Amino acid sequence: MADAKRPLESKDPEPVAKALAGTLEPQVLNHRPRSKRQKVQGPPPPVPNRPRQCHFLQPNKNKYCSLTTKLGNKFCGEHSMYESATSTTSSDGTEGTNGGPDGQAIRKRIPCPFDPSHTAWADDLKAHLYKCNARPRDAAAHFSKDINLTLPNPKRSIETNDVSAAETGSAESATTSSTVKPDILATLSQEQLMSLIKKIQDSHAKHVPEIRTLILDHPALDERKKILKNIKHAHQQASLLGHMKRLDMLNDSNTCYVEFGAGRGELSNYLKIAVDDHGTATFLLVDRTPSRNKFDSAILGLEEIKSLVKRYTMDIKDLVLAKVPELRKDVTATQRTLPVKDAGSADKTENGDSQDGSEYVEKKPVVAISKHLCGGATDLTLKCLTSYQQSERKHSSLPSPVKGILIALCCHQLCHHYMYPNQQFLKEIDISAEEFVYLTRMSSWAVCVNQTKTEKAGALSEASVDSETSSNNSPAACDDDHRIEADSELENLSNNIPAMDSQARERLGQQCKRLLDIGRVRYLKENGFDAELVYYVDPETSLENLALMAVPVPSAE
Structure with missing residues (x-):
């Protein structure tokens, strides 16, 4: 009888096969350098005298592991990999590596190929890989590797010898x-x-x-300005919201507001106040790295019906906006889960249905915003939005799926040729x-x-x-x-x-900056937008004081 606890091996075996073959690179656990002051290492503590306590000395804490070992072993199950390295002396004076009481070879533990922070038995590695929580998951529907790059990534092309x-x-x-x-x-x-x-x-x-200068304000930041000493960020946010109001981006409370490079989500927080949506708007926050002190809970609101807030921690270059479920009209503040698809739905792409055979669902209008979207992230965002605009126009009843774009530009020295859209x-x-x-x-x-x-x-x-x-x-x-x-x-x-x-x-x-920016403006105009560059704050407030603003060109019909 098969073991009910072990997953079936009919699942995708590719990650397991790569791990067993040793070709899978383990994931990097933490990129951030530690800023804590290094402690002065003291003398090692005495060997533990508690019966069956693990003898593994933890270097960071300078103390022994507190887990319990098996009878006859010096190390616990987590650190038993060090047991095989501890040689034992037999009765005839020869040394060996058999540490078991009955002369049996001790089982060896090795770092997991998926996540080296934990170990697994070497003789049972395959079974561990099938149930390991660090096993690579299937990519989400809205993830597509390098989908928003204009040209192939040079690093990947060189690694794969791509012509x-x-x-x-x-x-x-x-x-x-x-x-x-x-x-x-x-x-x-x-x-x-x-x-x-x-x-x-x-x-x-x-x-x-x-390029004209147009500095605006918005009452959503009035209270914030009263309690801040340094109000330069408040001035920038207020001017951006003022421009959103000028361009009619705040007049529909059923809009989906997507903040690219969201960070803590502070701009979306004040956008929530400016829209006054009563729980009907949707807020998507996209950022490559997770942030502390996020505003996500504040964006939900204090009313009985909370706004729909979703954060995606991923690179913009891999984002397929059309497949983000929160953009669907049938996913709202009260109905946050996708309806169950009909199992027998037929493929009707020519009639306006999606490619996977399910019926096409109308999307919400999208407004894209960002405050200081650095370097190539702006180019990736423009490519993502224009791709979404083109794919949705075939099916959507909206005049334009993308209702507006407002991006405060910065850090042009971080742009890359293969990301630049124009x-x-x-x-x-x-x-x-x-x-x-x-x-x-x-x-x-x-x-x-x-x-x-x-x-x-x-x-x-x-x-x-x-x-x-x-x-x-x-x-x-x-x-x-x-x-x-x-x-x-x-x-x-x-x-x-x-x-x-x-x-x-x-x-x-x-x-140099303006040349790159005017190329972005022309790219949006070629894709059906009325785009312009505006100095939205004075240079004393921010050295990067230019914003790219775009709204769809009205149709001739």
């Missing part, structure tokens, strides 16, 4: 696009650098129009994959601080100087989370190009 890596240039330049060295510009000669600078300046003059625009301005790396690196000059002492003194003495070129003592430089410390590379370039002072570098950095 499609040639689309982004040579293997060497593709690797450089993914991992930019801090001193990458120092590899250019003076002629090459000056030629690239002229190309950027000419393209900026030709393609980038004048490759045609890069060809038009003659920027290659290699030059794209240099362009993104120079974009950081727009928000650089820590200039020379002479420049600091001059910035402090001139009241009319821009906040981006002022010293660290200025409010904007002290408060802004996206400023960049100037490095020795700038000094080296300044020596090679004497006429390029800090103001010229800042101006060139702004031109």
Whole structure:
């Protein structure tokens, strides 16, 4: 009779087979460096005298494991892997590794291939892998690896020897696009650098129009401003909500608001107050890493009917928005689970049904928001939204599935060529994959601080100087989370190009940023949106004070 507790081996055996073959890389448990002060290690404690206490010395705690061992063993089941390493001496004086009382070989424990933080019996590894809680799960329906990349990931293409890596240039330049060295510009000669600078300046003059400044406010942040000393974030959030109201993004309480790069979800929290939805709106929070002190419970609201709030901890590059269940109209605050699908539903994709054979369900209108969505995350978000717009327009009765987009832009130095959505625009301005790396690196000059002492003194003495070129003592430089410390590379370039002072570098950095942003605007316009760039706060509030705003173009019907 089969063991009822052991899962059937008819399940997907691929992860188990890879683990047994030793080709599965164990997951990394924690990327974060520990910030705690290292404790001074004291002398080891004496060997435990409690009967059958484990003899494994825990190095972090400097004490012995408190678990109980089996009779005749020195280590507990969790640490029994060390039992085989403890040699025993037989009656004739020879040493061996048989530690059992009857001369039997001790079972060996090895780290689990799925999760090395725990162990398993080596002779029963296959059974353990089938029931291990760390076994890789089936990917969710809304997950598709690298679905929102414009070009293949150079790292994966090189690892798999994929010839499609040639689309982004040579293997060497593709690797450089993914991992930019801090001193990458120092590899250019003076002629090459000056030629690239002229190309950027000419393209900026030709393609980038004048950008207007429009600073708005919203009463949802009034109470917050009264209790804060540093209200720069409140000013930014209030202006963004004001623009959402101006663009009619707050007038439908049945909307699904998706915050990309949500972090703690603070912007969605005040958006909840501004919408005043009474539990009818849906809030999706997407972020690559989990956050502490989240606002998720506050977004639920205090009314009897709570808003539908869902957080997805995943990379935007893998998100298929059309398959997120919370976007369905039949998933509401009162009905939070998906209806059971009909087992005999037929595939009717030509009649408007989904590809898996189930009947198509109408989606809620989507409004995408983000405050300071860094670098390539903005490009991935635009690709995700336009893909959703195209797929849903075939079936949806809405004039536009995406009702609005509002993204506060920043950190253009973190952009990647293979993520940038408007490759045609890069060809038009003659920027290659290699030059794209240099362009993104120079974009950081727009928000650089820590200039020379002479420049600091001059910035402090001139009241009319821009906040981006002022010293660290200025409010904007002290408060802004996206400023960049100037490095020795700038000094080296300044020596090679004497006429390029800090103001010229800042101006060139702004031109690099605006070129990338205008390409994003043109990409949205090509996909049916009326998009524009707006300075939504003054530079004293934030050095990254530009927002990308878009609403669908009204249909001709």
